[in-house]
Amino acid sequence: MITAELKNVTKAYGDKTVVDQVNLQIQEGEILALLGPNGSGKTTLLKILALIEAPTSGVVEFQSEAVTAKNAEQLRMQSTLVFQKTTLFDSTVYSNVAYGLKIRKIPREVLDEKVAKALKLVKLEGFEKRPAKKLSGGEQQRVAIARAVALKTKLLLLDEPTANLDPKNAAIIEEVIAAVNREDKTTIVMATHNMFQAKALPHRIALMNEGKITEVGSPADVFGNLSRNLARFAAVDNTFAGTAKATAAGTTMVDIGNGVQIEVTAQKRGEVSLFVNPQDIILSKSAVESSARNVFKGKITEIKDLGSLVKLKVNVGKPFTVQITKRSFIEMGLNLNSEIYIAFKASSVQVL
Amino acid sequence: MVDVLGGIIKAFELIATGDPTLYGIVARTLFFSSIAVVLAMLWGTPIALLISLRNFRGRTIIKAFFNSLIGVPTVVLGLVLFLIFSKSGPLGFLGLLYTPAAIILGEAVLVTPILISIMSNAIEAVDPEIMNLAKTLGASESQAAIAVLKEALNGVLLSNIASFNRAIAELGVALLVGGNIAGLTDVLTTAISRYTARGELDFAIALGILLMLIVFGINVVLIMARKAKMLFTLWRNPQ
Amino acid sequence: MHTWQKLIIIATLSTVILIAGTVAYFNYFAKRRLIISTTTSLYDTALLDEIEKRYETTHNVDINIISAGTGIAIQHAQNGDADIILIHSPAMEKTFLEQGYGVNRKIIAYNFFTIVGPENDPAGVTGKNATEALKSIAVYGERLADQSGQTKVWVSRGDNSGTHSKEQNLWKAAGYNYTLVSAEPWYASVGSGMGDTLNVANQKTAYTLADIGTYLKFYTDGVISLSALITEEQALLNVYSVMAVNQTYHEQINYADAMDFIEYLVSDEAQQFITDYGKADYGKSLFYGAVQPLKSNAPQPIVSWIKSAAFFDGSECPPQYRKNYPQLYS
Numbered sequence: 001m002i003t004a005e006l007k008n009v010t011k012a013y014g015d016k017t018v019v020d021q022v023n024l025q026i027q028e029g030e031i032l033a034l035l036g037p038n039g040s041g042k043t044t045l046l047k048i049l050a051l052i053e054a055p056t057s058g059v060v061e062f063q064s065e066a067v068t069a070k071n072a073e074q075l076r077m078q079s080t081l082v083f084q085k086t087t088l089f090d091s092t093v094y095s096n097v098a099y100g101l102k103i104r105k106i107p108r109e110v111l112d113e114k115v116a117k118a119l120k121l122v123k124l125e126g127f128e129k130r131p132a133k134k135l136s137g138g139e140q141q142r143v144a145i146a147r148a149v150a151l152k153t154k155l156l157l158l159d160e161p162t163a164n165l166d167p168k169n170a171a172i173i174e175e176v177i178a179a180v181n182r183e184d185k186t187t188i189v190m191a192t193h194n195m196f197q198a199k200a201l202p203h204r205i206a207l208m209n210e211g212k213i214t215e216v217g218s219p220a221d222v223f224g225n226l227s228r229n230l231a232r233f234a235a236v237d238n239t240f241a242g243t244a245k246a247t248a249a250g251t252t253m254v255d256i257g258n259g260v261q262i263e264v265t266a267q268k269r270g271e272v273s274l275f276v277n278p279q280d281i282i283l284s285k286s287a288v289e290s291s292a293r294n295v296f297k298g299k300i301t302e303i304k305d306l307g308s309l310v311k312l313k314v315n316v317g318k319p320f321t322v323q324i325t326k327r328s329f330i331e332m333g334l335n336l337n338s339e340i341y342i343a344f345k346a347s348s349v350q351v352l
Numbered sequence: 353m354v355d356v357l358g359g360i361i362k363a364f365e366l367i368a369t370g371d372p373t374l375y376g377i378v379a380r381t382l383f384f385s386s387i388a389v390v391l392a393m394l395w396g397t398p399i400a401l402l403i404s405l406r407n408f409r410g411r412t413i414i415k416a417f418f419n420s421l422i423g424v425p426t427v428v429l430g431l432v433l434f435l436i437f438s439k440s441g442p443l444g445f446l447g448l449l450y451t452p453a454a455i456i457l458g459e460a461v462l463v464t465p466i467l468i469s470i471m472s473n474a475i476e477a478v479d480p481e482i483m484n485l486a487k488t489l490g491a492s493e494s495q496a497a498i499a500v501l502k503e504a505l506n507g508v509l510l511s512n513i514a515s516f517n518r519a520i521a522e523l524g525v526a527l528l529v530g531g532n533i534a535g536l537t538d539v540l541t542t543a544i545s546r547y548t549a550r551g552e553l554d555f556a557i558a559l560g561i562l563l564m565l566i567v568f569g570i571n572v573v574l575i576m577a578r579k580a581k582m583l584f585t586l587w588r589n590p591q
Numbered sequence: 592m593h594t595w596q597k598l599i600i601i602a603t604l605s606t607v608i609l610i611a612g613t614v615a616y617f618n619y620f621a622k623r624r625l626i627i628s629t630t631t632s633l634y635d636t637a638l639l640d641e642i643e644k645r646y647e648t649t650h651n652v653d654i655n656i657i658s659a660g661t662g663i664a665i666q667h668a669q670n671g672d673a674d675i676i677l678i679h680s681p682a683m684e685k686t687f688l689e690q691g692y693g694v695n696r697k698i699i700a701y702n703f704f705t706i707v708g709p710e711n712d713p714a715g716v717t718g719k720n721a722t723e724a725l726k727s728i729a730v731y732g733e734r735l736a737d738q739s740g741q742t743k744v745w746v747s748r749g750d751n752s753g754t755h756s757k758e759q760n761l762w763k764a765a766g767y768n769y770t771l772v773s774a775e776p777w778y779a780s781v782g783s784g785m786g787d788t789l790n791v792a793n794q795k796t797a798y799t800l801a802d803i804g805t806y807l808k809f810y811t812d813g814v815i816s817l818s819a820l821i822t823e824e825q826a827l828l829n830v831y832s833v834m835a836v837n838q839t840y841h842e843q844i845n846y847a848d849a850m851d852f853i854e855y856l857v858s859d860e861a862q863q864f865i866t867d868y869g870k871a872d873y874g875k876s877l878f879y880g881a882v883q884p885l886k887s888n889a890p891q892p893i894v895s896w897i898k899s900a901a902f903f904d905g906s907e908c909p910p911q912y913r914k915n916y917p918q919l920y921s
Contacts, residue, residue, distance in 0.1 A: 038534075052487045073492050078371065081488040087481040090503055100489035157488075391609070394602035401598075439671035441839050446614055447843060449672050450626060450655060453613035458607070494597060531657040534640065546658070549786035550635045551805075551814040 001028035002064065003155050004049055006081075009058035011044050018044045019055070020211035026155070026189060031181050031200050034191040035222075035236060036208030041083065042191040045208070046157045049189060050081035064156070077104065079155035080148045084163060084191075086140045093119070093135070093143055094128035118150035121179065123172055137307050138169030145173055149180050156180065158190035162197065166309045170194075177201060183225045195236045195275055199223060223352055233300040237321040238276040244268045244351070251293075251346070258317035263293040266351040273352040278323040279312070282347040284341045285332060292343035296320075300338045314342050363561055373535075374555070378562055381398035381539040384452060384526075384554065385519035388459035389467075392515055395460075396467040401497055403468070404475035405483065421465035426524030433458045434528045444491050450531035455539070458525035463515035470514055474507020475500060514576075521567060540566075596760055622653040625848045628673035630753055633831065633836055634658035634806040638868050639677070645864070646855055652848050658784075660752035668692050668834075671841025674849040679831045680753035681901040688912040693834035696908040697918055698880040698885065698901055699856050700865050701893070704757055704827040707789075707806055707817040708798035714744070716798070721826040722765040728798050729767065732777035740776040746792040746799040747773065749780030753829075758800045761826060768791035789815050802867070804877035811873050824894070830881070830901040837914070845895070850916055857882045857919065 003185065004026045011019040019041045026032055026049075034042045034107035047053040047215045048060060049073045060067040062075045080100065087172065089096050106114065119125055127135075132143055139159070148156060150174045158177065162170035178201060180186045192198050198205060198219065205222040207215040207229055213227055215222060242256035254262045254274060262274060287295060298316030310329040320342055366374050403414055435441050437449040448454045482503050486496035501508055523541040530537035532546055540563040547556035600840060617624060633639055637878045650733065657664075657673065661680045667673040669692050676693065678684065687693045706716060706724055714731035716724035748755040762769045772778060779789045785805040792799040793815035803822070808848040809815045821827065833856055835849040855861055862880030867879040884894050885907070903909055906920075913920060 047484070050488045052484045074388060076487060077490045079488075080490075081484075083481055083485065086483065087497065088484045089478055089482070089485075099486070099491075103490040151489070387609075391602070392738060394598060394605055398596070398598040398602070411722070439843065440669075446610060447617060448610065448613060450657060451613050451617060453609050456609060531655070533655040533657065536655060548790075549631065550637065551783045551786055551809045551812050553814065 002026065002061075003028045004063070005061040006045075006048070006055075007059040007061065009045075009048060009055045009060060011041075011048060011053065012056045018211055019048065022058070022211075022213050024206060024213055024216070026187060028154075028187055029181070029185045030203045031177070031188040031190065031201055033205045033219075034189065034208055035193075035198055036191075040208045041211040042208055043159055046081055046159050046189065046191060049155070049158050050079055051076045052081070056186075062298075078268070079157060079278055080151050080153045081157040082144050082148045082159065082161055086137065086144050087145060088132040088140055090133055091131070092128065092145055093124065093130050093132050096132050096143055097128075097147045097150050100147065104151070108194040118146040121149060121176055122146045124145045126266040138165050139336075141165060142169065142172060145176055145286035149176060149186075152184055152186070154187060156186050156188045158188065159249060160191050160193060162306060163193060164306050165310075166306050169307075174201065193237050194251050195239070195277070198236055224259060237278055239352075240318060242274065244270060244272045256318055260296065261315040262349060264349045264351055265347050266349075275350045275352060276344055276348060277350075280322045280344050281322045282323060282343045283312075283314075283324055283328075283332065283334075284343065285339075287341050288343075290317055290343060291345065293346040294349075295341055295343045297339065297341050300334060300336055300340055303334075303336060314340060316342060356553075359553040359557045363558035366558040367552065371558075374562070376535065376557055377538055377540060377543045377559060378566075380452075380537075381520060381563075382566070383436060384455050384539060385459060385516055388519045389463060389512055389515045390466045391456065391460040393512065396464050396471065396511075397501070400468045400471035401500075404472040405497075405500070415469075418465045418468045418472075418547065422469060424462075424465075426462060426522040427528065428524070429462055430458065430524035430526075430528030433461070433525060439528055449529060450533060450537060452530075452537055455526050455537055458529045459519040459522065462522060462525055463518050466518055467511045467515045470511035471504070471508055474496065474504035474511070474519045475533050477507065478503040513570055516565060517570050520570075521563070534544040592909070605916050616885070622651050623845060623848055624655060625675065625845050625852060626655045626657060626667075626673045627675045627677060627852075628657045628659060628664040628667040629677040630664060630679060631658050631786070631787050632662050632752075632754060632802040632805055633677055635784060635786050636808055636869065638804070638865065638878065642856070642861060642864065645861075646852065650848075650851070650855075652852075660748075660750045660784075661756070662751035664690075668836040671711065671836065671839075671844060672876060674836055674845045675833060675852060676724065677813075677831065677833045678753055679829055680756050681830060681832070681903075682756070683834055684834065684901075685903050687834070688908070691839065692837055694837050694912055694914040695850065695853060695913060695919060696832050696834045697853055697857050697919060698830055698832045698881045698907045699862075700831040701881050701897055702803050702829050702831075702876075702878050703804055703823045704754070704800055704829050705803050705819040706798060706821040706827070707792070707801050709796045710818045712818075714798065716818050719821065720824055721761055721821055724821050725761055725765040725767070729765075729772065729775075732775060735777055738776050742781040743795040743797045746779045746781060746788055746795060746797045748785065748788050748800075749773075749782045750784070751786075754785060754800060754802060757758040757827075757829070759921060761800065763827065767818065789817070793817055803875075807869065807873040807875060807877060825896045825900075828893075828896050828900050830897055831878070832907070834899065835914075854916070854919065859883075881919070 002025050006024045009019060009022045010017060015017050020043065036042050044053065048055050051067055067075055089099065094115055097110055097118055101111050101114055115128065119127055122145050124139060124142055124146065162173050174197060177188060181188050202219060205217060205219055206213050207222060240256040242254040244252050244254045247253050252264050252267060254264055254272060255261060296316035298314045300312050301315045303311035304311040308326055309323055310326050314320045314322055322342060403411055436443050437454050438444050478500055479499050482500050483496050486499035491499060526539045527542045532538050532542040540559050544559045626700045629639060639656055643656065647654060661678040661683060664676045664678050665683055665687055668676045674785050684696060706721060716727050720725065728745055735742055747758055748794045762772050773780060781791050784804060788799055789801055789805060789809050800862060806819060833853050835846060835853060836844050838844045839847045862882050865878050865880045866876055881897065884890065
């Protein structure tokens with residue numbers, strides 16, 4: 001069974017084409033991950049699937065029924081989208097989670113029970129009366145997830161559900177995603193940047209670049225055969241494509257361009273893709289001697305506050321994503337454009 | 353000289369004894385102003401929603417237009433409406449001049465710009481994703497618009513209170529299209545001017561006290577509502 | 592359908608219901624409406640309010656009184672916004688009849704304007720006639736030490752009312768160019784009703800021309816402390832007339848009720864009421880009924896003053912301006 005299908009779907013804003021001739025089938029019960037760099041059209045594609053944006057051309061089918069302006073409002077009931085930027089109504093947690101249920105005219109007694117169940121799932125039991133906007137960032141996103149899963153829609157759309165969260169909150173949300181897919185057979189489409197999420201959760205992966213879907217396949221395929229595209233498009237953080245060569249010392253060096261050469265332990269040669277876990281990278285203000293084989297100097301180009309953690313982008317010729325605790329971020333006195341060294345072991349680099 | 357103190361004492365007597373003429377005027381004033389604000393809400397809300405949620409050419413000009421209309425003197429509007437409602441005017445055949453409907457319509461027109469300006473500012477301050485959020489949770493177009501209005505609730509309330517304030521305190525429209533007919537179209541402001549002209553100062557003072565009490569009461573509500581953060585920013589950046 | 596479209600439909604419907612409801616109410620459910628546009632001097636003494644009450648007890652009509660200056664009262668009649676006008680400016684009334692907007696004029700009352708001023712009378716007008724008094728006031732004003740415009744000697748209605756046109760005529764009779772006089776620094780123009788003008792004159796301890804009704808009421812109530820310095824003389828005569836608005840131009844005019852009310856005003860009962868009005872409170876009549884004096888040609892010389900001031904071609908309403916109702920002029 002096909003839950004939703006996009007046929008030749010194009011979306012343009014003015015003369016800017018954001019989604020370009022996309023064909024995609026979403027199978028019932030699957031988790032499909034959309035991977036792609038920022039601005040590749042993932043968010044717009046999700047909004048089209050959620051039927052809150054109409055395509056400029058092409059057909060969207062929901063359970064084999066073509067979506068029109070007339071039936072969109074009705075069909076929208078069967079899917080729901082969780083936005084990348086946490087968006088909450090300025091009211092209580094209860095009102096937030098109950099909103100969609102109330103629109104579906106669920107009777108009061110059942111309503112309370114369903115809200116409580118959804119909150120339990122995201123580990124926010126008893127939070128009903130709290131003002132939603134006073135919660136921490138991670139808790140707010142969990143409310144948004146609870147609000148979506150409470151509806152038990154056929155299709156659940158998630159736009160970077162854990163992008164700006166610390167590992168604890170991210171883990172809770174990943175558990176919820178897995179649980180609703182397993183227990184409620186909910187079909188899930190999620191956009192992600194996270195290597196581990198993309199590898200662990202989805203049944204299939206669609207790779208998106210410049211509005212087009214370039215590859216669709218199982219995670220094994222994508223991270224195996226298709227890995228170069230994955231790296232080239234920076235679809236997930238810290239993936240790079242390069243050429244592996246043996247050094248005089250018998251180790252392997254991978255040239256990923258812009259003068260950046262990374263030492264790895266894998267004995268591969270030729271075209272390879274690399275991945276470095278953002279948590280495995282160490283930051284220092286000066287070049288310290290250590291066992292780390294890879295040390296680069298660069299500038300901080302982006303800072304994202306994730307609550308207890310901070311996510312930084314450091315450009316050393318190639319952009320690296322680094323995740324450190326907020327405490328060390330403050331203690332080191334880092335700012336945008338601060339000069340900084342990044343260091344990681346050769347053994348931390350995964351070669352795909 | 354005018355016996356102000358005696359006038360004030362007599363005024364309080366009138367207020368305390370529940371003088372029917374006095375409270376008739378108060379009731380009429382509150383009634384006309386409330387209906388006027390409800391009407392202005394009905395035709396102002398869709399305009400506010402349109403200019404704050406949709407992007408179209410001329411949107412800024414329309415906003416600037418309503419903003420500048422806020423300052424129109426009430427007598428000028430009263431004069432324009434008088435010419436329209438007069439029997440020889442374009443809507444004269446309806447026979448609305450010197451009826452309560454003329455005052456209500458006039459005051460509704462008067463407060464519409466202030467209502468639209470405050471409401472559209474409040475709606476624009478709402479996260480633009482709220483509309484999509486409501487829709488993806490199953491809301492229809494109308495339900496989503498209501499969700500946006502709910503997020504802008506403070507601003508919507510402020511727009512209503514400010515409109516009511518303006519309607520209740522204005523003189524020009526009520527005088528020129530209402531005619532200040534005793535027992536039919538006289539409101540607090542016009543009645544004050546009548547009783548002052550007649551030298552019945554105790555009555556004028558009593559009406560003045562009641563008008564001040566009502567306006568003061570409204571502003572107390574406003575100040576309390578202003579404690580809300582969004583309202584505060586609205587207040588500081590009214591444009 | 593979009594929310595805003597729904598809201599616009601609801602708004603339009605509500606507006607239509609409000610208008611339709613009002614139109615239906617006044618046309619089918621309310622008592623017949625008779626709109627009287629009158630001068631502030633008649634309105635502010637509340638004489639008309641009392642006449643309205645008496646009339647409404649015996650007639651199934653709702654009288655609505657709009658108080659404005661004579662100028663706007665005439666405008667109302669021309670527009671068809673009033674059914675009757677009650678004013679006191681014979682010159683304007685004449686033009687009005689000639690243009691065909693008004694019919695069946697009846698002189699219903701008279702009284703005298705009075706020149707009021709501070710009790711100590713610094714300009715020395717007491718005992719003079721009206722024009723001499725104005726001259727003294729102007730001379731006093733010109734000799735004032737303060738010519739900055741802060742000190743005022745004369746306060747004018749300045750609102751194109753009957754009282755205002757009377758004042759203009761008096762200045763002309765005294766030999767002044769009104770435009771120049773009104774620009775003098777000691778001359779204040781209020782642009783408002785009689786009550787407001789008296790209040791301003793009182794504040795400024797200045798002179799002004801007032802109708803006796805409003806003056807007596809304000810004086811007796813202790814609102815002002817100005818004295819009536821010059822009263823009953825020909826130049827200060829004030830004649831009130833009533834006219835029905837001609838249906839020829841505006842067919843919605845409530846002509847039948849207008850004529851009925853005019854007949855009531857000239858009846859002995861109403862005339863007596865007008866003459867007695869305020870006597871008990873102020874010790875003096877505010878108005879005198881004019882119907883009986885004109886019939887019996889007495890008291891003199893007042894009747895001859897009325898005739899010379901407010902008769903056109905030897906009649907209060909020449910035959911070409913009458914429309915039915917011959918009993919009014921028998």
